[in-house]
Amino acid sequence: MKLLILHGPNLNLLGTREPEIYGSMTLEDINQKLIELGKELGAEVKCLQSNHEGALIDALHDARMWANGVVFNPGGYTHTSVALRDAIAAIGIPVIEVHLSNVYAREDFRHTSLISAVCKGKVLGLGWRSYTLGLRALVETLEDAGSNRKQS
Ligand code: DQA
Numbered sequence: 001m002k003l004l005i006l007h008g009p010n011l012n013l014l015g016t017r018e019p020e021i022y023g024s025m026t027l028e029d030i031n032q033k034l035i036e037l038g039k040e041l042g043a044e045v046k047c048l049q050s051n052h053e054g055a056l057i058d059a060l061h062d063a064r065m066w067a068n069g070v071v072f073n074p075g076g077y078t079h080t081s082v083a084l085r086d087a088i089a090a091i092g093i094p095v096i097e098v099h100l101s102n103v104y105a106r107e108d109f110r111h112t113s114l115i116s117a118v119c120k121g122k123v124l125g126l127g128w129r130s131y132t133l134g135l136r137a138l139v140e141t142l143e144d145a146g147s148n149r150k151q152s
Contacts (some may be wrong), residue, residue: 001042001142004067005034005131006059007049008075014100022100023127030128034071037132041139053077057087064091068142069120071134073098076127089118098134099124134148 007027010017015026021039031047034101039047046067052057056074072095077084088095101126103110116122120141125135 001139002044002046002067003038003135003138004032004059004063004070005045005047005135006056006063006072006074007047008056008073008077009051010075011073012049012051021106025128028100030131030142033128034135037135043135043139045135049082053081053083054120057083060084060087060091060095064093068095069088069094069096069138071096071098071138072115072119073100073131074115078103078115081114085114085118086117094120094138095123096120096134096138096141097122098130100127100130101125 014022014030015024018029027049034047035045048059050059056077060070070093072088074081074084074097078097078099097113097115097119103113105125113122121137123130123137126133
C-alpha cells in the first residue's frame with residue numbers, strides 16, 4: 001500500500017508558527033512519525049509540502065498514478081479553493097482531510113471547508129495526532145475496500 005501525505009501552505013513553518021495553536025513539532029518531526037507509523041501498518045508513506053495551489057493540484061493528479069490514498073492538510077486553501085476540491089473529486093482515490101487545530105473553535109472563515117464534501121472523512125483539532133489518526137483511518141478504509149473486493 002502506498003500513501004501520500006500532503007501538506008499545504010505555511011505548514012513548512014510548523015514548530016515556530018503560532019505554536020500555541022499548531023504545537024511545537026516541526027513538519028519534519030510529523031513526517032518522521034508518519035513514515036514510522038506507515039511501516040508499522042504495512043504502508044509506504046511519501047510526504048510532500050507546498051505553498052502553491054497549483055503544485056498541490058499537480059501532486060494530487062500525480063498521486064492517482066501511484067498512491068492508494070492521500071492524507072491532506074490543505075492549510076488556508078481549505079477555506080477558499082474550488083480548484084483543490086475539483087482535483088480531489090477527479091482523482092478517484094480516497095482523501096482524508098486533516099487539520100491540527102479545531103477550526104470550528106476559531107474564526108468564522110475557518111468554519112467552511114470547500115473540500116470536506118469530496119473527502120472520505122476528516123480529523124481535526126488533535127494536533128499532530130490528527131495526522132496519525134487520519135493515516136490509521138486511511139489504511140483501515142483501504143484494507144476494508146480490499147477485503148470487500150476479494151469477497152465479491
Ligand atoms: C490548518 C487550519 C487552517 O485554517 C489554517 O489556515 C492552516 C492550518 C490546521 O491544520 O489547523 O494553515 O489547516
